[in-house]
Amino acid sequence: MKRLELTAAELLGVRFAHSPMAEVVTSTIALRGALWMYARWRDRVSCGVRRARLDTFWSVFDTPTGAVPDFLSPVPGVPRPSLDDELRVIAATPLDRVEAELAAAGVPVRDPAALRSSLVSEIRRYYQLAVAPLMPRLRAAADGEIAARALAAADHGPRSLLSDLHPRLHWDPDALRLDYLKDGEHPPWSLDGHRLALLPSGFAGPVAWVVAAPDGRALWFPPRAYGRLWSAPEPPPAALSSLLGATRAAVLTMLSVPASTGDVASSLGLAPATASHHLTALRDAGLLAAHRTGRRLQYHRTDLGDRLCQAA
Structure with missing residues (x-):
């Protein structure tokens, strides 16, 4: 405790905040683990990650003690940092801190400057292989x-x-x-x-x-x-379809994970105008809320929407 x-x-x-490096660190644990929700992702990326020969990366992320050094988890100063933002912080980590944290994790270091430089490069390669396709x-x-x-x-x-x-x-x-x-x-x-x-x-x-x-x-x-991030959209419950209609029930069900109008239209095979019409109706009913992220309007279920889906 x-x-x-x-x-x-x-x-x-x-x-x-949302941190790309937090996703990198936790994804390495998911890649080495056996949790069911990551199985398809592991199958898809494991071969490419192995072929990439990320020797320095794995020596630091899969340590003898099981601890990942703290300098690889910079706390973001802004809500939506990019990977480049966070890698600049890691690349500027004092060498005595790099050496001390790696030693505490059981990783011997002969040349901390060379290791830090190689590590930044390999983190970028791992990210592109394993995390970047899922980042949106x-x-x-x-x-x-x-x-x-x-x-x-x-x-x-x-x-x-x-x-x-x-x-x-x-x-x-x-x-x-x-x-x-x-x-x-x-x-x-x-x-x-x-x-x-x-x-x-x-x-x-x-x-x-x-x-x-x-x-x-x-x-x-x-x-x-979060488990639904990794699975195909589920068909809506019959009771929910009877209440809202099949299409609106499908929209509400898939929005356990936030999505834009285009995402909804693509996933459910709807015209964008049709998807927008159903999203607006569900929002007006208090079952969805919307927030703007850059140029995209993202919809997500409200507490009322969650309760209705759970009850159905």
């Missing part, structure tokens, strides 16, 4: 999670940002408590003057992670309905 005491000011300072979908899921939590905070207050973030995360009663999968106490956790960054990650699986690095504090967690 790990506890974080949060003052009212610290709770109000909580922020969200991963980012849409993260954006939907962030938008839904912003709405909840507006309706129910700032504590709702964290109240149901993860099944192993609880208020106790003045502190945030993270119950780990393994028993035992863990070192105390403090913000130490930093703002807490919440980073939804589609590759996080069923786990939440704490990142306590010199440059900030973060909590990685899976966005809602």
